[in-house]
Amino acid sequence: MYTTKLHLEKGLYTKLYVPNFVSLAFSLKKETLRWHPFCYLIFVNTNLPNPSEALTETGLPYDEVFSADGQLRSDFSALGQALTGLPDGELRRRQQSADRALLRMGITFQVYGEEEQGERVFPFDIVPRPVSASDWQQVESGLKQRIQALNLFVSDVYGDKKILKDKVIPEEVVYSSSGYLEPCEGMKPPKGIWCSISGSDLIRDGQGHFRVLEDNLRCPSGVSYVLANRLVMKRSFPELFERMGVRPVSDYPDMLLETLRAISPPVPDAPRVVVLTPGIYNSAYFEHAFLAQQTGAELVEGRDLVVSDGYVCMKTTRGLQRVDVIYRRINDEFLDPRCFRPDSMLGVAGLMDVFKAGRVAIANMPGPGVADDKVVYAYVPDMIKYYLDQDPIIPNVDTWLCSRDADRDHVLQNLDKLVVKQSDGAGGYGMLIGPQSTKEQQDAFADQIKAHPRGYIAQPTLALSTTPILQQEDESLDPRHVDLRPFVLYGDDIQVLPGGLTRVAMKKGSLVVNSSQGGGSKDTWVLSEGGGT
């Protein structure tokens, strides 16, 4: 733990620190995309016998705010002074006031299977998570590079297939990806944009280096929490914003609308944009409504839309009205029962035909999920090289593919040290946390891996970086593991929102943390040049 704000002198911080080695794993079944931003797993191992190479020299995870000797990192001295300079009780008061504001705003989510208990508030911690200007510069350029390559890859897969013909990525890897959608073959979205809105999940390793943990190219959620958190933080720490030069995120809705309009079919007036939601019982409904409201788009459900005379129309109090761009927040397979799942009640029958006729645009396109697959993920650095002739600016987490003979041998020999995941795995099922597993579990996995090599990948157990959260009881700061989901918009330009959703494991030492068990969020403060000090 950190020292309390009353004892910030040098040294105490490290003495009291109990290291946690952590690996982050994914419960998110992408095929159904029943994902919401807080439903993820963090596995914490407090006594890892063989700390992986990713750890710092001192054997501690990288803390983003305090250096290993307990000092505030120089980029963030203003933040530290502000937090410690408050009168007793003030931090707690601000936390409580922020919590009340979020509850009133209805920033809640529904846990599947617990509907009768109503919505829950997404826990929020008021200590911001700062990111220095230079770190952000790298994140931003790395994400732009990555989405460019991913978008080219998706175009290629459903088009000329050059990368497959050149054997950079094995054909079978692509076609066996559960996100590959055969009906998308030959489709050509406007301006070649398949992934208008994406969000890759980043972590920082033991040296504090950013790495990409996974890419979300379908319907990444969470940006509304970024905006809502910021609103609350402005009320909580008005004095800090100016001093620290926190870069604003409030223009996201404008950027989003611009991005969506960029792919509209040519129309005489301003394109009519709609947000397509599964409805009020979807866990991310708040976000859908929020984005619609902030962009001025109409929030529609599938039952509000119909294909009529070759156009997609919405049913209004003044009859049918044409729709030009659909920002869809329902899964690929539900978009059009004639094209994908015939039992879909959420989509619009005939939508894809209208799309092919160039009379409506869809963001994101169905299909990019092919690149979300955990095996395909391992080839993203190769894609960057192949399409852009560049080295990746943000590296992947090291990944061994069990479909490769050499990798598989390595994995089988090191099952006690690695995290093994199913390549399209759901929940914690099909996952092995090596250092925490029994010999029997390892043997069972070895058998499964040998039987279905394509189905498994392995990664090292990583020490996720930490950042302080507020302990309300005594107003002390305590480190918790975090990850980061920035949002990237691909329109006429590629733009990265300076910020993102910081997800934090709020509970200390618990083995599995997801939203229902204390996963929370923080406001991410990207600082402008020279801002934090």
Next chain:
Amino acid sequence: MSSGLMLSRVADSIYWMFRYLERVENTVRLMDVNWHLMLDMPQVKTNEWETLLHVSGDFALFEEHYSEITPENVMRFMTFDRLNPNSMISCLTAARENARGARDVVTPDLWELINGIYLMVREYDCEDRGFYKNPYDLYHEVQSAVLHTFGQAHATMFRGQSWQFLRIGTLLERADKTTRILDVRYFLLLPSLREVGTALEDLQWAALLRSVSNIEPFIKHYGPVHAKGIIEYLLLDSRNPRSVRGCLQQADEALRGIHGTSPGYFSNDAERLSGQLCADLSYLTVDEVVRRGLHEYLDELQYRMNQVHQAIEAHYFSPDSGEWS
């Protein structure tokens, strides 16, 4: 939307959201008035509480679930019981669900108010004995909060279609509630109509007026309470914002506002039925109501208001009912 368009589903949500809010406001006022009345007449408790169940039309449902009509049972049933679709908590839940369904149209301020009332009520301890001894605080707080949302909407809402549907929902509900309260109270007080002047009766008449609106303007403009005056005031006097005629005239105006139809004309069934009803009310006298029988007349009125509702639903809310095929 810039072109003044509105999704049918959203129009439906706005309409119902405000119907439910209005229903809540009526329910808590009715409960509160009744509770005050009971303090003045300890000897006739049960009858009056039963009356409340008839107003909302939930007597049968109540009997299914409760063995006895006691003040506490009725309060619980009308306030906290989720089995009763017209209870305060059920209506608030429904209002909030509808608000969520239209969240891109409902302003954040308005949403926060509605969500705030819901959260306040949800966390209220319905087992708290203190509540049944003195429900005033909660009822008063809920009523104020609902009126606050009306005020917020009135002061800030964009005067587009959502505003019109909001008004129609609110006003049709209000008119409907007025007819029901009048009907039930009048029916129960009928025997005493001919024996004017007991203290008990004055209390009940006063309670009737308070259940619907304020009593003070009535006394100022009509003098001491009398049956015909009350009928005039509650049914026909459009200066009374809760009179049936006043509500329906405003609802009619809002309805025509959607299409910009001039007064005296109509462009669809909803406008026609509503206009017809308003015209009838404009030329109606209390004597005619009494001649036709108040109960019979109120019945007809409820039927016709329901017709207007159905026509609105068919024309604006139900895309499958022909216009879209």
